Amino acid sequence: MTDNLQILTATGAELERHVPALAELRISVFREFPYLYDGDADYEARYLETYRQARGSIVVIVLDGERVVGASTALPMAEETEEVKAPFLDHGYDPERIFYLGESVLLPAYRGRGLGVRFFAERERHAQALCHEQGYAFDWYAFCAVQRDSADPRRPSDYAPLDRFWEKRGYQRHPELRTSFSWKELGEAEESEKPMLFWLKPAGQSQSD
Structure with a gap:
């Protein structure tokens, strides 16, 4: 249930007024395991500019009153970076025919x-409308998730991987589709590469309950 929360979708210039709050939200949520992201507002503003400019992009925003408490991003993979597209090209996929789901963050x-x-x-639904x-x-449809060792000492005792949730949405892990993203992790002096693994779902397949 979403109670009295407001859910809106922002594209292009509509996104601009929400950028500072979205940057703050992303920095807060991604500090948690498994991302352990030591972020900064300037980098986040540049990152979100991609979604403001990219053709076919969308940001789903959750508001509690005036406060941004959640957000989720997506865009056609053709608009993404080479790090995202390369494993698909290597395995015979056409990035023009893939809709890429970025991140979801929620307090x-x-x-x-x-x-x-x-x-x-x-x-x-946005991808279907674009079609x-x-x-x-x-x-x-595709997204990727960071890979962490199950014995990582920073893993909270109550941490629950989202694999089952993603499977219920119709997504399957594809171990052959891997890449790496770089970010500055908590405790690091500078950015380092993190392994990422992709999940895929055939377009048009519905979610389960």
């Missing part, structure tokens, strides 16, 4: 209300 107090399911539904209204043709 802890708002979890367990169905918003994670809503994030996937809204982004997939129907703007001539895109997506065969796949």
